[in-house]
Amino acid sequence: MINNTRKLLLTLCLLLMAGAIQANDKLSISRAYSPEAPPVVKVLAAYAVIENKSAKDITIVSIHSPDFSKVEFHRMESKNGMMSMVEQKQLTIPAGKVISLQPGEIHIMLIGPRKIFRDGDTLQLSLELDNGQQQTVSVPVRKHDLDNSFF
Ligand SMILES: [Cu+2]
Secondary structure, eight states: OHHHHHHHHHHHHHHHHHHHHHHHTSOEEEEEEEEOOOTTOOEEEEEEEEEOOSSSOEEEEEEEOTTEEEEEEEEEEEETTEEEEEEESOEEEOTTOEEEEOTTSEEEEEEEESSOOOTTOEEEEEEEETTSOEEEEEEEEEOOOGGGOOO
16 A cells, blocks of 8 residues: 555656656747638638747747648748738747747738637647647637737
């Protein structure tokens, strides 16, 4: 009995340690959301705040969603006075830094939705990091609020 309890405690400690190590080389993603779009729109956007709490730069090398045929990172750039979106193949979050994906700047472009997303739905993103970690993010879909276009 005592032996079993000790084993259980040891297992718990190992699990907690593993969790702490893993949390360190992943990204903290908060305030993720995707504005609801009319059903005819075949391209949606998603925004989030991505924080790298680790001591090493982390690069997101690919991004996918089971709900879309393609997902890309885009950056808004001004060329000859015209705004255009330029795909970013990868997104690096420097050690200890925060990157805000927001309208008019870097954003996640969700191309070819496999279903219609409405206010209150959730879409799934999966990130692949350069350190080999996989990370999934749940993104709530919300009605677009013009008075509060950033969150
Ligand atoms: Cu875009």
